[in-house]
Amino acid sequence: xxxxxxxxxxxxxxxxxxxxxxxxxxxxxxxxxxxxxxxxxxxxxxxxxxxxxxxxxxxxxxxxxxxxxxxxxxxxxxxxxxxxxxxxxxxxxxxxxxxxxxxxxxxxxxxxxxxxxxxxxxxxxxxxxxxxxxxxxxxxxxxxxxxxxxxxxxxxxxxxxxxxxxxxxxxxxxxxxxxxxxxxxxxxxxxxxxxxxxxxxxxxxxxxxxxxxxxxxxxxxxxxxxxxxxxxxxxxxxxxxxxxxxxxxxxxxxxxxxxxxxxxxxxxxxxxxxxxxxx
Amino acid sequence: xxxxxxxxxxxxxxxxxxxxxxxxxxxxxxxxxxxxxxxxxxxxxxxxxxxxxxxxxxxxxxxxxxxxxxxxxxxxxxxxxxxxxxxxxxxxxxxxxxxxxxxxxxxxxxxxxxxxxxxxxxxxxxxxxxxxxxxxxxxxxxxxxxxxxxxxxxxxxxxxxxxxxxxxxxxxxxxxxxxxxxxxxxxxxxxxxxxxxxxxxxxxxxx
Amino acid sequence: xxxxxxxxxxxxxxxxxxxxxxxxxxxxxxxxxxxxxxxxxxxxxxxxxxxxxxxxxxxxxxxxxxxxxxxxxxxxxxxxxxxxxxxxxxxxxxxxxxxxxxxxxxxxxxxxxxxxxxxxxxxxxxxxxxxxxxxxxxxxxxxxxxxxxxxxxxxxxxxxxxxxxxxxxxxxxxxxxxxxxxxxxxxxxxxxxxxxxxxxxxxxxxxxxxx
Numbered sequence: 001x002x003x004x005x006x007x008x009x010x011x012x013x014x015x016x017x018x019x020x021x022x023x024x025x026x027x028x029x030x031x032x033x034x035x036x037x038x039x040x041x042x043x044x045x046x047x048x049x050x051x052x053x054x055x056x057x058x059x060x061x062x063x064x065x066x067x068x069x070x071x072x073x074x075x076x077x078x079x080x081x082x083x084x085x086x087x088x089x090x091x092x093x094x095x096x097x098x099x100x101x102x103x104x105x106x107x108x109x110x111x112x113x114x115x116x117x118x119x120x121x122x123x124x125x126x127x128x129x130x131x132x133x134x135x136x137x138x139x140x141x142x143x144x145x146x147x148x149x150x151x152x153x154x155x156x157x158x159x160x161x162x163x164x165x166x167x168x169x170x171x172x173x174x175x176x177x178x179x180x181x182x183x184x185x186x187x188x189x190x191x192x193x194x195x196x197x198x199x200x201x202x203x204x205x206x207x208x209x210x211x212x213x214x215x216x217x218x219x220x221x222x223x224x225x226x227x228x229x230x231x232x233x234x235x236x237x238x239x240x241x242x243x244x245x246x247x248x249x250x251x252x253x254x255x256x257x258x259x260x261x262x263x264x265x266x267x268x269x270x271x272x273x274x275x276x277x278x279x
Numbered sequence: 280x281x282x283x284x285x286x287x288x289x290x291x292x293x294x295x296x297x298x299x300x301x302x303x304x305x306x307x308x309x310x311x312x313x314x315x316x317x318x319x320x321x322x323x324x325x326x327x328x329x330x331x332x333x334x335x336x337x338x339x340x341x342x343x344x345x346x347x348x349x350x351x352x353x354x355x356x357x358x359x360x361x362x363x364x365x366x367x368x369x370x371x372x373x374x375x376x377x378x379x380x381x382x383x384x385x386x387x388x389x390x391x392x393x394x395x396x397x398x399x400x401x402x403x404x405x406x407x408x409x410x411x412x413x414x415x416x417x418x419x420x421x422x423x424x425x426x427x428x429x430x431x432x433x434x435x436x437x438x439x440x441x442x443x444x445x446x447x448x449x450x451x452x453x454x455x456x457x458x459x460x461x462x463x464x465x466x467x468x469x470x471x472x473x474x475x476x477x478x479x480x481x482x483x484x485x486x
Numbered sequence: 487x488x489x490x491x492x493x494x495x496x497x498x499x500x501x502x503x504x505x506x507x508x509x510x511x512x513x514x515x516x517x518x519x520x521x522x523x524x525x526x527x528x529x530x531x532x533x534x535x536x537x538x539x540x541x542x543x544x545x546x547x548x549x550x551x552x553x554x555x556x557x558x559x560x561x562x563x564x565x566x567x568x569x570x571x572x573x574x575x576x577x578x579x580x581x582x583x584x585x586x587x588x589x590x591x592x593x594x595x596x597x598x599x600x601x602x603x604x605x606x607x608x609x610x611x612x613x614x615x616x617x618x619x620x621x622x623x624x625x626x627x628x629x630x631x632x633x634x635x636x637x638x639x640x641x642x643x644x645x646x647x648x649x650x651x652x653x654x655x656x657x658x659x660x661x662x663x664x665x666x667x668x669x670x671x672x673x674x675x676x677x678x679x680x681x682x683x684x685x686x687x688x689x690x691x692x693x694x695x696x697x
Contacts, residue, residue, distance in 0.1 A: 023680070024688060038476075127539050193601045206675035216609055246678070285580035293592035318585070318590075321558055321563045329571075333525070350522040358527070377490075378495065390502070394507070420663045421666040425674065446667050447641050450628055453660050460603060463602040
């Protein structure tokens with residue numbers, strides 16, 4: 001076996017070991033590569049930034065714990081931005097874990113905004129089933145659609161913010177954190193396209209190709225694409241978090257995978273051109 | 280009623296929604312709003328199907344002491360402990376229940392999917408070969424996006440980010456939009472087939 | 487004990503994380519155990535969340551407090567699905583499924599057209615001549631031609647001859663680029679997930695990096 005034959009058949013455990021070692025090393029000793037802000041992230045930032053102070057915004061956590069590394073930092077950064085702008089946030093979602101995730105964000109962000117009070121500046125309505133049908137119902141009667149209780153079991157009557165959030169028409173912007181279905185398409189179909197409510201989103205990198213066409217068509221104003229998008233938003237908000245810290249490791253992993261792909265292909269091309277042995 | 284009933288119900292339920300969309304008569308709207316609420320409630324009460332199936336499969340494994348039955352015990356204990364604990368605590372937002380979610384569910388969920396990082400690295404290395412022109416184009420596009428979307432791309436060459444951005448903005452949007460348009464029309468055709476009773480696969484094999 | 491960020495929480499999470507990651511080396515009892523516990527937790531959590539998010543409020547609030555007794559009908563309709571476990575009356579479960587799928591299908595018919603067909607098509611109408619900007623003109627051609635040719639690629643009812651053949655070929659190339667970018671983004675997503683877990687292990691558990 002020549003070197004180029006071996007290059008096409010590196011043991012998977014070597015790849016795994018290198019991946020773990022390099023990522024761990026870079027996390028321990030980050031390089032500090034500069035992060036460029038994409039136009040999509042800037043558009044999402046500007047979309048939230050121009051919402052008037054005191055307005056109500058809806059944050060939808062349509063993802064699970066599997067997407068926490070990509071979307072939780074984005075949700076934390078956008079919540080910080082919203083509170084800096086004195087916006088009032090109602091959080092919920094169409095996925096099971098929406099309530100827990102919104103709670104994680106609230107527990108993290110309220111440390112920096114001790115004046116923000118639950119029930120006045122922020123309400124977590126948690127997960128409600130139904131997907132598109134839920135959103136349709138919320139366009140007309142959010143309290144009825146949400147059955148009048150929040151994630152913690154508190155009645156809406158005890159939450160002053162909910163007296164002003166009766167339907168989606170009371171919301172000045174929808175920011176969705178999406179990892180799949182139900183997700184952004186349901187919002188566009190039921191809420192943002194019919195009512196023309198400004199709509200931005202943060203998505204997992206794997207969803208980015210499918211969502212970008214909607215940004216291009218103007219149906220969404222801005223998109224945080226994966227962990228890179230979350231890192232960019234953290235930079236814009238001025239409070240570094242887990243996303244920024246991870247980007248160097250992300251870079252290293254990409255480079256490693258690309259090098260292995262190139263190695264395999266160079267080996268393939270060279271061995272393919274080799275004349276076959278004659279017997 | 281075993282065959283025709285469900286088909287008629289599906290059609291009628293859908294018809295109310297369709298009529299209220301095109302005709303704004305107040306009566307229809309009230310009925311539709313009520314049916315929306317019924318849909319939300321009905322679908323919520325179907326959630327136990329997964330739990331029952333899982334319990335049946337794993338209980339059988341335990342009672343027959345099949346290979347790996349110990350793991351089935353762990354599964355059933357975990358499932359019912361989470362349920363009983365949640366019902367006792369009175370709310371999903373309860374401090375203890377949140378602790379259970381953050382300690383057990385969230386880390387395991389995240390780690391399960393993080394295994395994909397290894398598999399995709401290995402799969403990309405092994406399977407991505409430039410055997411044809413199409414495969415080469417796919418590979419070039421993938422590599423350019425991978426390098427352009429992370430900070431090291433701009434550190435190597437300042438044009439990488441804009442190349443990746445252009446690929447995402449134009450060819451990606453074009454290809455994906457074409458696929459999405461086709462898929463949407465296909466989905467609408469399937470929906471029409473379901474409402475008219477032509478498509479019955481969801482009702483079982485003997486309908 | 488039930489304090490967020492407590493040592494016991496971090497240690498349990500870390501050990502479960504390592505148990506699952508151990509499968510990368512090879513399948514082993516620790517992984518199998520953690521995998522089964524995860525499936526169990528997931529199912530239990532889903533049931534509890536569904537109950538408190540909509541089940542319990544529907545019964546205690548809407549029906550008992552607000553007197554909306556009609557809601558008993560959808561509750562019973564939803565619960566009909568469980569008749570599938572009893573062979574003589576298993577056919578009743580079709581009503582539950584028919585209602586939810588039929589109702590959902592109507593939404594597809596009435597709502598998809600504007601947001602998933604019309605507005606994207608409008609977004610595709612880009613100027614094919616941008617004066618003074620050759621690159622933008624070229625890019626717009628890529629977009630418009632790309633969408634049209636991708637759609638042509640999926641015409642299976644006619645033969646791929648002449649213009650349709652050329653269009654389908656262009657569509658194929660456009661899709662190769664799109665799928666390549668999709669793959670690149672998929673790699674990015676998967677790596678992010680592992681970086682997140684590694685951050686937890688090195689930060690919150692081992693305190694080697696700032697958590």
